[in-house]
Amino acid sequence: MANRLSLKWKLILGTAAVFLVAIGALVVTVRVNDTANLIYKRYKTFDRYVFEEVRPELAAQDARSFISVSSPADVKALRREVSAVIYENDGDRTAQHAFYAYGNSKTLETARNFNFVKEARQYYVAQRPGVLSFLYILEPETPNPDHAVIFHDGFAGSFVDMRPMIEAMVKAGYLVVAMDQFGYGENSREAPCEIPEYDLTCEANLQYGMAKLHSPLSLHVEPVRAAVDFLESKGVSTIDAVGFSAGSGTVVLAASVEPRIRRSVAVAGTLPYYLREGQDAPIGVADYAPLKDRASLLDLYILGASGEGRAQMHLFNRFDRCCFRNLKGRQYEGAVQDAVQSLGIGGGFGVSIDETHARHTISDWGVARVMDFLNGGAPTGSSVSDAIEKEQQ
Template identity: 30%
Template sequence: MIFLLGFLISFGTGIAVGGFEIPPFNIIKDIYISFTINDDQFHKLDYSQFETYDISSLIQIDNKEILLEKRNELINYIWKQDLSRLDKLPNKIESNFIDNRFSDISNLEKIEKISIVMDYGINSNIYHFIPKESNNHLVIYHQGHDGDFANGKNTIEFFLNNNYSVLAFSMPLLEPNNQPLIELSNFGPVKFTNHDYFKFLESEVFSPIIFFVEPIIVSLNYIEKQYNYNLIHMVGISGGGWTTVLSSALDTRISKSYPVAGSVPMYLRFNNVKNMGDYEQMIPEFYQISGYLDLYVLGSIGENRKQLQIFNENDPCCFSGIGYKTYENIIKNKVNQFDSGEFDIILDTNNKKHSISKESLKKILDDMQS
């Protein structure tokens, strides 16, 4: 009887995880793919079609005026007419917050919990990890689609133990954030558990992309008001890497940005189902304003600014292989046309997971300290 009950629970859990793609769906998928796909299969994609195409023609930013114009257009698309929200502060701050999952980190002094409530009751709960010994630099860490930022504890601990404060985020609808019941016109009440549902909220007066970037902006407003960090950097994995690309393009308070397996331009997404991404990564109206190549430029240019992208050559999830070579030098050359800023890409040839490897973390740290 106990065996049967255990089997039914396991079977039901498997159906839920697989059917609804809830965490840890992507982790299980990565494990499955890593056992069933040979390394050679990661390199079968044909990029020759782009050899004769002028990729640089896809970049709209050609001078500082256009750069500022594009950033403003993106901001106006996301926040529409309510730009006062750019100055918003968190709804709640809890000092000395206790979360025993992190209590064993040796250089952790305390946690501040930052809570932000947005449209439709969708929230974002952020942890501000403050080290005992600090270099007065802040690292924003953004987890991806695999759930709670606690899944990135090793990354959080790595930066804390190197004396960085860490501001940790999860994606919308993923723990420790909520999944509210939202009543949709003509469709009825829907529990929002998937980013693709956001398309039903899109309108002329509202953009759901706000759920991904407003928590970053609002948290930095609070940090800027209460603390005096010398530099702020951002690191993200997967969907958190995508958020890193967009946030650094919008907010110049972010100095160096490190998206890991986070995004590729649109032309590398079509005809490759692994690279298509969720709703937020494929909105035609938004990326007509500034495509990914322009976002990379926006996140790289400025005093003390740099974007260092990292890809896992044998990534079982997405953005594997060497497609980045089709735009790497083009973005470098474009950024070099401006007075300040830097862009670079690193390929992790050893990591066969959809993750930030120890080797990549060390390279990120070296770059931050350079």
């Protein structure tokens, strides 16, 4: 009898072990396999407005009502006014210089080990005492000396996490200037408060405490413009910029006042204020009240997209588990396209939708989409429609 009970329990425990292993394997598959993860994320929600449809009250808004730019003179005037918000003067830029950073760092060593990188060097921009923003110059093994890309990462990570995107650009021969948000990577997180009502012990967070600083937007924009200056000094004639997540907001703002940025890409990180909800809520640069009061984000998109040879693309992950998901980009795409075209000064704009995964990142399809755009491709498209078109061909 004892042997029979022992055998019975062995069978029960063995069956339970097999069941747990199967469940574990399923969980791992859902987490690491894009197709399985997408199905899980898509169908675990009972709210169709998360991924499938834009809320009717948002879709009913007319994007054109948030656009004030209608002529080349408007572009020039608004660019000057946005510059005045950034630099808190009459609009004149307070230019900063990128200095070579002697020594080594963990981030620099990681970048040196990227595929297709011949050499990586570190520079820094010091706009105020103790406030440092680092630039990492990645030289390709087979360079295209006329083309460079500035890559700006977002929150909760570093540009080294975007290795596939950066390696694709370096492989194409682009000189890449990579940078992180303040508070991430090796950048500064805080600065001494400057507004008089704060005491000498006050420290302002460079993302969330900008109201405690003078010209705080310049701290974010100037590293990008210093990178443009650096690249021009090296004889680079074509300079593009790619921003990921919160880095998209910085790239959109920089491109709006810096015409030398030719093509700009905002990946999973910007939406007009009227379309934001939940985790799309503006933070950092996008939440700076004086900027919000002066220009809509739609106006900034137009400033960044207009001009001879210029264009801007917004790339969204439709099933993004973080934020900036769904098809909201399609709500304003046509209005911005029409506004840019009506100016008659060149430029282009479009929205691309990635439906291949459910992560907050740049997928393989997204990398290919960005590279196509930087190489002169159209700024609009989607993973589904592109696949259908390819099959038809």
